[in-house]
Amino acid sequence: MNRRHLWLVFLAAVLAGTFFFSGRSRNSGPGSVTQHDDTSKPNLTNLHVLEPHRLLARVGEVELRSEDLRDALQQQFEGRASHAGLSPENLASQIAGALDTLIEDELLAQAGRRQGLMTDLSGHSGRQDLARQYLQRRVAMLPRLSDADLRSFYRNHGEKFYVPPSAQVRQLFLPLQGSGATPRKSQHEPKDSAYVLGEQLAARIRNGESVEALAQQFVPEAYRNRAQVQRLDGAIMSIEDEQKALALRPGEVAGPLRVEGGYSVFQGIAQIRSGMIPFYEAKEKIRSYLEAKKVDEARKQLVAELRQQTGIKRFGAEPAVASFR
Numbered sequence: 001m002n003r004r005h006l007w008l009v010f011l012a013a014v015l016a017g018t019f020f021f022s023g024r025s026r027n028s029g030p031g032s033v034t035q036h037d038d039t040s041k042p043n044l045t046n047l048h049v050l051e052p053h054r055l056l057a058r059v060g061e062v063e064l065r066s067e068d069l070r071d072a073l074q075q076q077f078e079g080r081a082s083h084a085g086l087s088p089e090n091l092a093s094q095i096a097g098a099l100d101t102l103i104e105d106e107l108l109a110q111a112g113r114r115q116g117l118m119t120d121l122s123g124h125s126g127r128q129d130l131a132r133q134y135l136q137r138r139v140a141m142l143p144r145l146s147d148a149d150l151r152s153f154y155r156n157h158g159e160k161f162y163v164p165p166s167a168q169v170r171q172l173f174l175p176l177q178g179s180g181a182t183p184r185k186s187q188h189e190p191k192d193s194a195y196v197l198g199e200q201l202a203a204r205i206r207n208g209e210s211v212e213a214l215a216q217q218f219v220p221e222a223y224r225n226r227a228q229v230q231r232l233d234g235a236i237m238s239i240e241d242e243q244k245a246l247a248l249r250p251g252e253v254a255g256p257l258r259v260e261g262g263y264s265v266f267q268g269i270a271q272i273r274s275g276m277i278p279f280y281e282a283k284e285k286i287r288s289y290l291e292a293k294k295v296d297e298a299r300k301q302l303v304a305e306l307r308q309q310t311g312i313k314r315f316g317a318e319p320a321v322a323s324f325r
Contacts, residue, residue, distance in 0.1 A: 056099065057314045059106040071124035072098045104299075105131040107306040112137075139298050150286045154279050161277040166233045167246050168269040170211040171226040172255075173219060174198050175262040198256025198263045205253050211267050229269050236260040 054066040076098055102124075109127045112134035119129040154161065174194040201214050215227035232245055241257040248254055248268025255265035 055315045057103055057312065059103055059312055060110055060310045062106055062110065064102060064106060068124060069095075069099055069102060072102050075124065103312060104303045107303055107310060107312075108134045108299075110310070111302070111306055135295065135299055135302065138302055139295055142294060142298065145287060145290055145294075149290065150283055151279065153286050153290060154282060158276065161282050163272075163275050163277060164233070165246070165274045166231055166272045167248055168229055168272060169232045169245065169248060170229060170267045170269060171232075172198070172201055172205070172211050172215055172265040172267075173223045173226045173259070173262060174201075174256065174264070175220065175223065192263070194263050195256050198265050202253055202255050202265045205265060205267055211265075226264075231272065232266070 052066060055063055056066060056069060057064045073095065076094065105127050108131035112130040115134065115137070117130055117133045117137075119126045119133070121129045174197055177193045197218065201218060204214065205211055212227045215224045219227065237245075237257055237259045241254075241259075244254045245257065245266045248266060250268050250270055252268045253265065254268075256263035257266065
């Protein structure tokens, strides 16, 4: 069995126990097909393995097969180093969601073809292109966002634009080097060499030496940018240590403090008061958010309408088991 089939078999193994889990019974109006209803949780210990060319769903007269789902999943995982880091449950959820999206894209693509839309792309990419064109045509018919809409959102969601108090700091980060893979539980445990070095460098900073200059000498190159002035809103450290760093006034030094992967010495640069992001600064982000929300809502509405007009049926009961030999 080649790599392509092994990839499909692996994904299909999880899919076999999961895509019915995502299905719900719907009465889709005249000419529709009632979908299979299975609300039980996927059984990850006794999964069937779908063979290639397996029929998964029928949308109108179009059949969606395991190869269509594979193409959708390969696009979904594109750019990731690996999907192996996902738990079986998370992977199963993503596969079930990919099948739902595949069916929705096919609904939209068919509607686009009926309106004369065309694409030069083929396969899954062509389906997505037609779906996108059809959705864009619907969104273009909706009222455009006005300045009043943006200001209304700004007024009604003030909590989204509140900036909590924070501090500007320089950070001298020293990765773990010895026995400090876990925090010391008592003062009698040996100190990690990074902690000892941090104590020495903190004293030198208090005596007037530059954080950036010390970083050039003692910090691995990958971490030296932390010595530049940065806003500290919080960090992966204990609450008590975080409060110490956030409370630093200009010139004050705290550390070494235990952070993720090592120890850091912080030097305060300035205190930043809490406040609201001005509307003129938030305006374009609000616009982007509301535009994306409008597209998402339009897609959901279109899919709901098309489900009422198009028969959808899922398949997959007792799939044949493919051999790994």
